[in-house]
Amino acid sequence: MIELINLYKTFEERVILNNISVKIEEGETFVIIGLSGTGKTVTLKHIAGLLEPDHGMVVIDGISMSGSSERVKNKLRSKMGVVFQSGALINWLSVGDNVALPLREHKRYPEAEIREIVDEKLRLLKLYEAKDKMPSDISGGMKKRAGLARVLVRNPKIILYDEPTSGLDPVMSSRISQLIVQMKNEFGVTSVVVTHDMNSAYYIADRIAVLYNGEIVQCDTPENIKNTEHPVVRQFINGSLKGPIDVD
Amino acid sequence: MSRLLNLIISTGSRILDIIDFAGYSVVLFFKSVFYTKNVISKRREIIKQIYISLVKTFGVVSIVAMFTGMILALQTGIELKKFNLEDRVGNLLVATLTREMGPFTSAIILIASVGSAMAAEIGTMKVSEEIDALTIMSISPVKFLVMPRIVALSIVLPIVTIYTDTLGCIGGAIIAKAQLNVSYGAFYQNILESLHLKAIYVGLLKAYIFGVIISSISCAHGLRAMNGAMGVGKATRDSVVTSFIMVLIVGYIITAIFYGL
Numbered sequence: 001m002i003e004l005i006n007l008y009k010t011f012e013e014r015v016i017l018n019n020i021s022v023k024i025e026e027g028e029t030f031v032i033i034g035l036s037g038t039g040k041t042v043t044l045k046h047i048a049g050l051l052e053p054d055h056g057m058v059v060i061d062g063i064s065m066s067g068s069s070e071r072v073k074n075k076l077r078s079k080m081g082v083v084f085q086s087g088a089l090i091n092w093l094s095v096g097d098n099v100a101l102p103l104r105e106h107k108r109y110p111e112a113e114i115r116e117i118v119d120e121k122l123r124l125l126k127l128y129e130a131k132d133k134m135p136s137d138i139s140g141g142m143k144k145r146a147g148l149a150r151v152l153v154r155n156p157k158i159i160l161y162d163e164p165t166s167g168l169d170p171v172m173s174s175r176i177s178q179l180i181v182q183m184k185n186e187f188g189v190t191s192v193v194v195t196h197d198m199n200s201a202y203y204i205a206d207r208i209a210v211l212y213n214g215e216i217v218q219c220d221t222p223e224n225i226k227n228t229e230h231p232v233v234r235q236f237i238n239g240s241l242k243g244p245i246d247v248d
Numbered sequence: 249m250s251r252l253l254n255l256i257i258s259t260g261s262r263i264l265d266i267i268d269f270a271g272y273s274v275v276l277f278f279k280s281v282f283y284t285k286n287v288i289s290k291r292r293e294i295i296k297q298i299y300i301s302l303v304k305t306f307g308v309v310s311i312v313a314m315f316t317g318m319i320l321a322l323q324t325g326i327e328l329k330k331f332n333l334e335d336r337v338g339n340l341l342v343a344t345l346t347r348e349m350g351p352f353t354s355a356i357i358l359i360a361s362v363g364s365a366m367a368a369e370i371g372t373m374k375v376s377e378e379i380d381a382l383t384i385m386s387i388s389p390v391k392f393l394v395m396p397r398i399v400a401l402s403i404v405l406p407i408v409t410i411y412t413d414t415l416g417c418i419g420g421a422i423i424a425k426a427q428l429n430v431s432y433g434a435f436y437q438n439i440l441e442s443l444h445l446k447a448i449y450v451g452l453l454k455a456y457i458f459g460v461i462i463s464s465i466s467c468a469h470g471l472r473a474m475n476g477a478m479g480v481g482k483a484t485r486d487s488v489v490t491s492f493i494m495v496l497i498v499g500y501i502i503t504a505i506f507y508g509l
């Protein structure tokens with residue numbers, strides 16, 4: 001279970017997260033939507049322990065991520081994977097070596113076994129042909145999938161996705177959404193997904209939280225979000241120009 | 249009045265930034281020392297860094313070292329000639345090179361070519377979330393990136409220094425022969441006379457410490473880069489300036505310790 005307790009974060013005196021509290025249950029797929037620049041990535045980075053809140057905290061399975069030593073954080077991170085917005089592949093390693101990196105660095109398995117695991121995940125994400133390519137030679141969508149493959153090889157119990165379907169074609173996008181659901185059904189993975197893709201959100205989410213001006217203005221099932229009365233949420237999901245959100 | 253206050257505030261915050269950065273670099277260095285226990289498993293990365301640094305600097309170092317020796321020989325030769333001592337130019341040259349100019353010239357070249365590239369590379373990794381990705385996989389960026397670079401540069405700088413010293417002497421010998429009429433044999437004898445063990449080991453110690461300083465500072469600036477490509481540019485520039493200043497200061501301190509009164 002992931003608990004955000006009164007998470008408060010400012011950057012240069014600008015409030016980004018204003019006392020956010022939410023409990024994400026084990027095995028839940030929790031989707032965060034919101035305008036660009038509202039702090040969705042910042043929220044994920046707090047959960048991953050990459051940013052420290054000004055006050056409040058993130059608690060994962062009863063252990064506080066915020067303010068903990070690097071040892072404790074690494075212990076929590078060992079069951080966690082993050083799919084970054086840009087893929088975040090190490091630029092001087094090939095796709096295959098990137099995916100193998102976490103296994104090789106921690107020497108969990110013999111090399112032959114590592115290769116097998118890597119090949120399996122690359123095939124799953126239709127990346128096997130790109131195995132020996134460098135990150136600079138593949139498309140944005142492929143980078144993102146390679147980032148996902150690198151997460152999957154570690155069999156995490158918690159996966160944080162930062163816009164996993166943006167920059168993918170509609171078919172691949174559905175494939176990733178399906179994969180997220182599959183991870184949950186087969187392995188009981190808890191997922192926190194930041195997305196702008198409403199179709200994907202409705203399909204994968206158990207609950208959707210709408211982040212606006214540093215606060216969660218609504219957090220509910222996809223059904224209730226679809227039929228929301230909240231003016232901000234309505235405008236956001238319909239992508240309308242008229243409403244309380246200032247578009248200029 | 250308020251302008252004066254602003255000046256004080258901005259100077260103060262600048263000083264705080266510098267102290268903050270110095271602290272960060274020192275901590276980074278000690279973390280790297282801790283991770284030298286992984287030197288064996290990271291040997292490939294270390295060798296790669298050594299190789300890149302040597303290849304990258306070989307051409308520039310050759311030219312700069314040669315000309316440094318030639319210029320030193322010419323300038324000292326002109327003065328020595330007034331006292332009819334131009335045949336001693338080799339003694340002066342080798343002493344200057346081994347004690348001071350060898351390590352210093354090598355450090356300057358490595359700051360410009362290798363240190364700046366380190367800051368840019370690690371800075372790019374920082375702003376494109378690669379460092380975050382490593383952290384999440386519980387792969388310490390210090391172990392993965394910083395330690396191999398510090399170890400590599402602390403090996404490379406003494407090597408480059410020896411090369412600079414040697415090539416500088418050759419350059420000096422050519423000028424001594426061509427402009428001052430000092431035979432190669434005499435020049436060689438002078439060099440052996442003034443090639444003191446102490447000068448060599450202090451010079452190499454200096455080079456080693458410069459290597460550690462340049463790599464630590466460059467990696468630290470890279471790891472602290474933010475705000476996209478502009479931040480990487482700033483990190484690169486800052487790493488060159490900071491390394492340069494630190495090499496001058498520390499170089500002076502080492503000289504004072506070993507040769508001071």
Ligand SMILES: Nc1ncnc2c1ncn2[C@@H]1O[C@H](COP(=O)(O)OP(=O)(O)OP(=O)(O)O)[C@@H](O)[C@H]1O
Pocket residue numbers: 011012016034035036037038039040041042043085474
């Ligand atoms: N390290 C940082 N230092 C300063 N400001 C930051 C930092 N990280 C994020 N911000 C600011 O915090 C705000 C929220 O950023 P965040 O990346 O979380 O947005 P987002 O919701 O993920 O947007 P997008 O959908 O475009 O990815 C932005 O205004 C950004 O400028």
Ligand SMILES: [Mg+2]
Pocket residue numbers: 040041042085162
């Ligand atoms: Mg984002």
